[in-house]
Each structure stands twice: as C-alpha cells, then as structure tokens.
Amino acid sequence: MTDIFTDPVLHYKNFKMGTEIEIAGTFIYNGMKELEQIDLFDIESEMFMLLYNLAVGIERLQKVVIVLSENIEDITIFEDSLKSHNHQNLHNRILRNGIAIRLSTRENAFLQLLSIFYDKHRYGRFHVSTELKAEKLELSSYIRQSFKGNYEEDFFSGSIRNNEELKDFFGRVIGSISKKYYLEIDRLARMQSIYTYEVRYGSKAEKVFLQEFRKNSLQEQNINEKIAAKELIVYLMKTKDKNPFIRYINDIEPLDFDIAMANDYLEQVIAGTISQDLVSTVEYEYLENDYSVERVRQMDVIGNSNVHFDFAQIYRCNGLLKSFLKNEVECYTFANVFLEEVSYLDDDYGNSILKEMSVLCRNFLKQYENGVDTSKQLKAQFLEIYEEFKEFYFLHDIQHEE
Incomplete structure (x- = not known):
C-alpha cells in the first residue's frame, strides 16, 4: 500500500500542493489589501x-x-500541461474533469479580466504599441458591466472612485471564487486521504479560506482588521x-x-500604508x-514580541x-x-516569593497606619527571602550591606 x-x-499532491494553497491564499489576501488602499x-x-x-x-x-x-501517469507531460496562465481555460479544464464548480456571470467575467491582464498587460508597457492605462480600462469596463451599485467618477480624469460598496462587491466576487476552489480542494484531498487542504493557523491563507464572511466577502476581513486596530488604539x-x-510607552516623550x-495619518496606517508625509514629519x-540612534532603539522595541x-x-x-x-x-x-x-x-x-513580599509590605503599612512601627521586622523578613527572589529570576547582584 502506497x-x-x-x-x-501523492507526496506531490499532499505536500507541494499544500504549500501552494498557502501561497495562493497569501497572494489573494495581499490583493485585497491592495484594493483597500x-x-x-x-x-x-x-x-x-x-x-x-x-x-x-x-x-x-x-x-x-x-x-x-x-x-x-506521465509526470513530465502533466507538468508541461500546467504551463498556462489563462484563468478561463484553466477553469474549463477543471469542468472537463467532472468538477462541478459553478461560477456566476460576474465571476466568469472576473476570470476573463484576470486572463486578459496576465496575457496582454502584465508586460504590456514593454511594447511600444500597447495602450496606456490598460489596467484602468479593463477594470473600469468590468465595473461598469458587472457592478450594479453606485459609484462616482472623478471630474477631471473620469476615473471611477473606489468606495465601500465597490470594495464589498470585489470582496464577494474574489471571496466566492476562492472559496469554491478551496472547498473543491478540500473534498478532493479527503477523498484521497491526503491533507492538502490544511493551512497554517493565523496565516493569510487561513484568513482567506477558513473564515466565514457575509456572502463570502473578503472585504469583511479588511473591515474586521481595521476595527481591531482601531480598538487597540483606543x-x-x-x-x-x-x-x-504601557509604562514604557508612557515614559517616552512624544513628538x-x-x-x-x-486622523489622516491613522486612516493610512490602518489601511496598511505609512504615508511619506508622516515619515517626513518624524524625520x-x-x-x-x-x-540619536538611541531614540530609534527606544522605538524599535515597541511592537517587538521578543522584548x-x-x-x-x-x-x-x-534595584x-x-x-x-x-x-x-x-x-x-x-x-x-x-x-x-x-x-x-x-x-x-x-511567583510566590514576589507575592509574599507584597503581603509583607501591606501588613507593614497597615500596622504603620495604626501607629506600630515594624521596620526592623520587615527588613529581617526581606533579608530572609531576598536570595530566593534573586535565584528565581536569575539575578546575580552584589551582596547587600548590613
């Protein structure tokens, strides 16, 4: 039995394709971040x-x-057959294999948009005869034909303005396509008793394929992340x-x-970019x-989980x-x-020693407030347990003076 x-x-299908799932999810997640910006x-x-x-x-x-x-059967022939970047042709090949992944009209149109971009426009600007702003023309055409909501056009350029409704529209199209393919991968892998469908917890792929969103809209992930960031700031x-x-941050003198x-700076930071205006202001x-470099080091430890x-x-x-x-x-x-x-x-x-020290201090203060001075007793108690405190926290200091 193999x-x-x-x-x-099977090794190829399980391990290498499992890595491809992670890579695919990362690209799709990054694409949604680009849309947000x-x-x-x-x-x-x-x-x-x-x-x-x-x-x-x-x-x-x-x-x-x-x-x-x-x-x-023939690995070389099969590998050569994958050398295609036409999304519509790849989808048709999946359908010919008996895989019933049904895409809506706007989802099929989006695959066609990606095919045109990858085939004609990816390196189009390296050709003298190509049209300027090809991506703008293709995206604008797709939006006008497939998007049924409201959008504005810029008065000067005629370009379509991005808004939350458009982001949600793209999020639903991209999320639905991605989810349909992933669910089929999950089904096929389980049929063959392999684990290609597994994705690393907390990865970008996990956010794309395993989270549940309204109408599969990946824009919900962007919204959730922005809300989480804002809540942390508040x-x-x-x-x-x-x-x-918190004490470390509060001790730093702000710029x-x-x-x-x-608010303008925060809008950009939360969307995933640091504006050059903000960078220039800090400089x-x-x-x-x-x-000096000391200030940079002071800032550098913030957000560093290794500190x-x-x-x-x-x-x-x-001390x-x-x-x-x-x-x-x-x-x-x-x-x-x-x-x-x-x-x-x-x-x-x-640890128990630190807690014991706190209890001793509270007892001392309580007695002090009642007019009883137990300073000598407190000193003796701390002398007795200080070495244990140092040993627990690996503190190697000079001996105390009597």
Missing part, C-alpha cells in the same frame, strides 16, 4: 498590483484543483491598566505632531530634537530591594513604592 511518503505523486481606479501601479496578486493567487488555486482531480490611549509595556493630521522632528518588558520591571523591583536592604530607602517609602512597582507586573509573571 502513502504520501513513499508515492511520489485604492482611492481612484486611475493609478496604474496600484491597479497592476491589485490584478497581479489576484491573478497569481487564483491561478495557483485552479492548478491545485487540476493536480488533485487528474490521474497523473485601548492604548484610554486604558488605566498597568503593565511594564510634536500636528494634531489636525492625526524633521528627529532633526529638530537632535534625536520582555516584564523582566525589565523585575529589574526595577530588584529598589537592593536600596532598601542597603538602608538607602526607609521602610515606609520602600513599602509604598515596592507595591506600586509590583502592580505593573502581570499575575502570571510573578
């Missing part, structure tokens, strides 16, 4: 990237369906929560941005304030402990400041 490890064709269907580079990403992603999906649906601005990361531009502020801000907070606690045990800080001040420092640590980052 399996995916010993049979070269288009304001006017007029700039050729933007429309090229939109069509290129979608054309490559959907073509690769089609070819995976073909690989899984055909009986491969949280960071308004939170009263304490942790070392002098123009508040009137904040100007760095020059004005003589910021553990909690451990930096542990070092702050340790305070050393000062206390060296008699550099009196007990009342130490107890209050230590509790404040510990409050920035997540519960799951502490």
Whole structure:
C-alpha cells in the first residue's frame, strides 16, 4: 500500500500542493489589501498590483484543483500541461474533469479580466504599441458591466472612485471564487486521504479560506482588521491598566505632531500604508530634537514580541530591594513604592516569593497606619527571602550591606 511518503505523486499532491494553497491564499489576501488602499481606479501601479496578486493567487488555486482531480501517469507531460496562465481555460479544464464548480456571470467575467491582464498587460508597457492605462480600462469596463451599485467618477480624469460598496462587491466576487476552489480542494484531498487542504493557523491563507464572511466577502476581513486596530488604539490611549509595556510607552516623550493630521495619518496606517508625509514629519522632528540612534532603539522595541518588558520591571523591583536592604530607602517609602512597582507586573509573571513580599509590605503599612512601627521586622523578613527572589529570576547582584 502506497502513502504520501513513499508515492511520489501523492507526496506531490499532499505536500507541494499544500504549500501552494498557502501561497495562493497569501497572494489573494495581499490583493485585497491592495484594493483597500485604492482611492481612484486611475493609478496604474496600484491597479497592476491589485490584478497581479489576484491573478497569481487564483491561478495557483485552479492548478491545485487540476493536480488533485487528474490521474497523473506521465509526470513530465502533466507538468508541461500546467504551463498556462489563462484563468478561463484553466477553469474549463477543471469542468472537463467532472468538477462541478459553478461560477456566476460576474465571476466568469472576473476570470476573463484576470486572463486578459496576465496575457496582454502584465508586460504590456514593454511594447511600444500597447495602450496606456490598460489596467484602468479593463477594470473600469468590468465595473461598469458587472457592478450594479453606485459609484462616482472623478471630474477631471473620469476615473471611477473606489468606495465601500465597490470594495464589498470585489470582496464577494474574489471571496466566492476562492472559496469554491478551496472547498473543491478540500473534498478532493479527503477523498484521497491526503491533507492538502490544511493551512497554517493565523496565516493569510487561513484568513482567506477558513473564515466565514457575509456572502463570502473578503472585504469583511479588511473591515474586521481595521476595527481591531482601531480598538487597540483606543485601548492604548484610554486604558488605566498597568503593565511594564504601557509604562514604557508612557515614559517616552512624544513628538510634536500636528494634531489636525492625526486622523489622516491613522486612516493610512490602518489601511496598511505609512504615508511619506508622516515619515517626513518624524524625520524633521528627529532633526529638530537632535534625536540619536538611541531614540530609534527606544522605538524599535515597541511592537517587538521578543522584548520582555516584564523582566525589565523585575529589574526595577530588584534595584529598589537592593536600596532598601542597603538602608538607602526607609521602610515606609520602600513599602509604598515596592507595591506600586509590583502592580505593573502581570499575575502570571510573578511567583510566590514576589507575592509574599507584597503581603509583607501591606501588613507593614497597615500596622504603620495604626501607629506600630515594624521596620526592623520587615527588613529581617526581606533579608530572609531576598536570595530566593534573586535565584528565581536569575539575578546575580552584589551582596547587600548590613
């Protein structure tokens, strides 16, 4: 009995095509991001990237369906037969294999649009005789023929303005085509007891193929991501929560941005781009304030999951402990400041020793407020458990002074 490890064709269908699913999903996801950033269907580079990403992603999906649906006897002949970039022809080949993937009129028209782009316009500008703004003409024609909603045309250029209704329209067309091919890949793979349909959790492919959206609109993914980003921004601005990361940000002196531009900058950032105007503003502020590489390093750790801000907070606690045990800080001040420092640590980052220290500080403060000074007792208790604290957090410091 053959399996995916010993049979070269099954190995090809399972592992290599599984990778192709991830690649296809990534191209389609990137294409939807390009769509999100288009304001006017007029700039050729933007429309090229939109069509290129979608054309490559959907073509690769089609070819995976073909690989899984055909009986491969002569590998060389089969591989040569895949050397096509005509999306409509690839779909017709799938239908001839008995795969009943039904596309709507506008979905078929979109495959035709991708075929024309990939065949004629992908390298069209390298030919003297080709028409300018070919992508604009093709996309505009498709929108006017297939889109039944409302859109505006720019007064000066006559180009179609992108809007949320158009984004949703493209999201439904692209999402529906992608989902139909993926579901067929899933069915064919399960029939052959292989796992081509599996995609990595959290990957772009998982967002495209496994998420459920209204009318399969991939634009819902863009909307969800933008809302999530906005919610995070609101949280960071308004939170009263304490942790070392929030403290780190709050300790940084902000640049002098123009508040009137904040919403414009955020619109672009959330759409997936950083405007050159924002970059230039930051560069100007760095020059004005003589910021060095140290400021860049300070910024660089923000959003870096490899940086553990909690451990930096542990070092702050340790520094305070050393000062206390060296008699550099009196007990009342130490107890209050230590509790404040510990409050920035997540519960799951502490240990029983740290919690015990917090209890000792609270007990001391309670007695102090009742007129009972237990400073010597508190110092003795901390001397007793400090070495265990250092050992737990791998802190190798000089010995405290008696």
